Amino acid sequence: MATDQLSKVFSALADPTRRDILARLGDGDANVTELAAPFPISLPAISRHLKVLEGAGLITRDRQAQWRTNSLRTESLEEATTWMQHLSHLWDDRFSRLDVHLSAMKQALENTDSDKTDIDKEEDDD
Amino acid sequence: MATDQLSKVFSALADPTRRDILARLGDGDANVTELAAPFPISLPAISRHLKVLEGAGLITRDRQAQWRTNSLRTESLEEATTWMQHLSHLWDDRFSRLDVHLSAMKQALENTDSDKTDIDKEEDDD
DNA sequence: TGGTTAATTAACCCTTATGTTAAATGCATG
DNA sequence: CATGCATTTAACATAAGGGTTAATTAACCA
Numbered sequence: 330m331a332t333d334q335l336s337k338v339f340s341a342l343a344d345p346t347r348r349d350i351l352a353r354l355g356d357g358d359a360n361v362t363e364l365a366a367p368f369p370i371s372l373p374a375i376s377r378h379l380k381v382l383e384g385a386g387l388i389t390r391d392r393q394a395q396w397r398t399n400s401l402r403t404e405s406l407e408e409a410t411t412w413m414q415h416l417s418h419l420w421d422d423r424f425s426r427l428d429v430h431l432s433a434m435k436q437a438l439e440n441t442d443s444d445k446t447d448i449d450k451e452e453d454d455d
Numbered sequence: 456m457a458t459d460q461l462s463k464v465f466s467a468l469a470d471p472t473r474r475d476i477l478a479r480l481g482d483g484d485a486n487v488t489e490l491a492a493p494f495p496i497s498l499p500a501i502s503r504h505l506k507v508l509e510g511a512g513l514i515t516r517d518r519q520a521q522w523r524t525n526s527l528r529t530e531s532l533e534e535a536t537t538w539m540q541h542l543s544h545l546w547d548d549r550f551s552r553l554d555v556h557l558s559a560m561k562q563a564l565e566n567t568d569s570d571k572t573d574i575d576k577e578e579d580d581d
Numbered sequence: 582t583g584g585t586t587a588a589t590t591a592a593c594c595c596t597t598a599t600g601t602t603a604a605a606t607g608c609a610t611g
Numbered sequence: 612c613a614t615g616c617a618t619t620t621a622a623c624a625t626a627a628g629g630g631t632t633a634a635t636t637a638a639c640c641a
Binding site (some may be wrong): 340344370371373374377378379393395396 | 593601607609
């Protein structure tokens with residue numbers, strides 16, 4: 330199993346179901362049953378996915394009554410993003426061909442941060 | 456196995472050895488033996504890691520003679536970074552709404568003598 | 582052709598991941 | 612206190628991941 334946090338984060342993000350869950354949480358907190366609804370897999374499976382996300386620091390969970398509210402937490406995500414950008418920049422520094430592409434992409438994102446649709450479009454639920 | 460590209464990328468990044476390899480490639484192209492050198496694992500293991508990285512589109516490989524030059528390729532990395540940033544922004548957007556609420560509450564708390572960080576999460580959000 | 586070097590593939594082992602169903606836990610309430 | 616609802620844990624099956632050593636492929640060179 331992944332021992333370091335970065336490995337945990339990437340490992341957590343490697344599953345489309347978990348990415349879908351995160352995207353949904355980006356839209357607002359939700360409990361387990363609500364999160365499970367759109368998926369064809371069992372509740373225990375979702376419960377375990379949530380545990381993985383929590384272990385990666387990507388969500389926090391709050392027991393309220395018999396419900397457990399799940400909330401997005403972006404610190405870990407940012408840590409991972411930073412790592413990736415650092416790598417991109419290493420490469421850019423050597424060849425600086427992708428630099429324009431990257432900057433444009435970043436800028437585009439910053440300009441449209443209220444665009445809250447279709448994060449995860451590859452939908453791999455079999 | 457991960458079928459979609461994004462899953463493959465994150466899955467590839469979930470392994471510290473593979474991340475180390477990528478970081479090293481950020482410093483310049485290298486062949487398999489060179490890449491394997493710093494690691495305590497066998498050459499076939501490294502070879503397989505490289506295959507995973509290639510499958511995720513994170514490196515390209517070029518057979519030159521009996522050597523295989525491995526090069527970083529950042530497009531996939533950027534795709535993944537974009538996904539993560541998008542998610543972060545979704546959350547930031549939501550959080551900034553919450554922030555107003557928090558500031559108000561903080562102020563209220565400062566007016567009283569309480570030091571508690573007992574902050575309501577927004578519950579009925581949509 | 583045969584030898585050397587670089588890298589991969591094959592066959593195997595063990596651990597982890599992901600799913601299932603059934604049982605258990607936690608909590609609210611009649 | 613029994614019942615119901617939300618969620619987790621247990622026990623299990625199976626697939627995938629990552630490592631090993633041994634054998635194989637590929638390219639170069641004498």
